[in-house]
Amino acid sequence: MQSDLRTKLMQALSKANGAFISGQEIAEYIGCSRTAVWKHIEDLRNEGYKVEAVRKKGYRIISAPEKVSTSEIQFGLETKSLGKLIHYQESVESTQKIAHQLANEGAQEGTLIIAEEQVSGKGRLMRSWHSPKFTGIWMSIILRPKIPLHQAPQLTLLAAVAVAQAIEDVTNLQPQIKWPNDILINRKKVTGILTEMQAESDRIHSVIIGVGMNINQQIEDFPEDLQEKASSLFIEGGEQLSRAKVIQRFLVRLENLYTLYLQEGFMPIKLLWESYAISLGQVIKASTVNETIVGKALGITDAGVLLLEDDLGTVHSIYSADIEIQ
Structure with a gap:
């Protein structure tokens, strides 16, 4: 529930696009009291957000911390x-x-x-x-x-x-x-x-x-x-x-x-x-669990399998391997 309210609060502030949005508008948008809005704003400040609050105008975010919160x-x-x-x-x-x-x-x-x-x-x-x-x-x-x-x-x-x-x-x-x-x-x-x-x-x-x-x-x-x-x-x-x-x-x-x-x-x-793709058309070395194959990368199949053509013209299907571009 708390995470839903926080998500809606961030959506409301984001949609304001740097302009002020009133506490009442936020409260109606996220479905809580204005007191709860204030508490969530304080939580944002504690996380490092700079939130400006102006009487009769509301709130707006000035800057955000460099986190991935x-x-x-x-x-x-x-x-x-x-x-x-x-x-x-x-x-x-x-x-x-x-x-x-x-x-x-x-x-x-x-x-x-x-x-x-x-x-x-x-x-x-x-x-x-x-x-x-x-x-x-x-x-x-x-x-x-x-x-x-x-x-x-x-x-x-x-x-x-x-x-x-x-x-x-x-x-x-x-x-x-x-x-x-x-x-x-x-x-x-x-x-x-x-x-x-x-x-x-x-x-x-x-x-x-x-x-x-x-x-x-x-x-x-x-x-x-x-x-x-x-x-x-x-x-x-x-x-x-x-x-x-x-x-x-x-x-x-x-x-x-x-x-x-x-x-x-x-x-x-x-x-x-x-x-x-960097490897298509290139000669590459594919090292699988069982063998090492050197060949030209032709492309991938619909299943994402890599197709390699060796010097003899044999096309190998590579499902999992370490790849080195020669």
């Missing part, structure tokens, strides 16, 4: 469903772990789990993910698509496109996607995506998309063994970014693509993914 994300959020319910903690083991628990408990589609820091973040193939405090975006979102099980990997590629589009929205950088879901800028990784599924043999209960984005890190923030491979939007673009705004753009892009996908299928998503 529920209030900051929801202030100005333009989605219909994604991110309307947010679970925020300053430090967690893993947002994916919390997302699995919430999904099991029936959390609604679009629920966002976000933290300032992960101490046990994980990526693909059970690798750890470096998630330092107040520098990047460490989040997981719960989706409940009514699609066959075999189509679930398509959502990984969809999320990668959403990240690339969001980066273009907030920077002048040109992101590229390395199959299946690494986002690169100048051939250095700035984002990783991990998609996990809860399902029975005949239906999907939930798909949990975990996203780790390097936003404002400087090069010394990365361990030495990552400094040649990883980067951040700040390092590549030279500009500090509002992490909340990046999240808002990602949620809008993800919601638009997800709606398109549910209405029209994977083909429009596939075409968008291929437009960002």
Whole structure:
């Protein structure tokens, strides 16, 4: 209940677009007393928001703290469903772990789990993910698509496109996607995506998309063994970014693509993914659990499987592998 009131309060202040909105208008909008409005405003101030209050005019937000808290994300959020319910903690083991628990408990589609820091973040193939405090975006979102099980990997590629589009929205950088879901800028990784599924043999209960984005890190923030491979939007673009705004753009892009996908299928998503793909037409080395294949990347199938043609003309289907561009 409290989270619903906070969401409506942020919506009311956001819709005012920097103008004053009276306590009475806010109270009517969110369905509570003016005294309750005042208490919620005080809570915002305690979180670091600068809220101006003028007699007979009302309230307006002057500035927001540089956090990725529920209030900051929801202030100005333009989605219909994604991110309307947010679970925020300053430090967690893993947002994916919390997302699995919430999904099991029936959390609604679009629920966002976000933290300032992960101490046990994980990526693909059970690798750890470096998630330092107040520098990047460490989040997981719960989706409940009514699609066959075999189509679930398509959502990984969809999320990668959403990240690339969001980066273009907030920077002048040109992101590229390395199959299946690494986002690169100048051939250095700035984002990783991990998609996990809860399902029975005949239906999907939930798909949990975990996203780790390097936003404002400087090069010394990365361990030495990552400094040649990883980067951040700040390092590549030279500009500090509002992490909340990046999240808002990602949620809008993800919601638009997800709606398109549910209405029209994977083909429009596939075409968008291929437009960002760095590896198509390139000779790459794919290292799977059982073998290493070198070949030309022809494209992806409707299931998101990478097709590699070797020197003998044999086309290999790559379902999971480490990819190196030769």
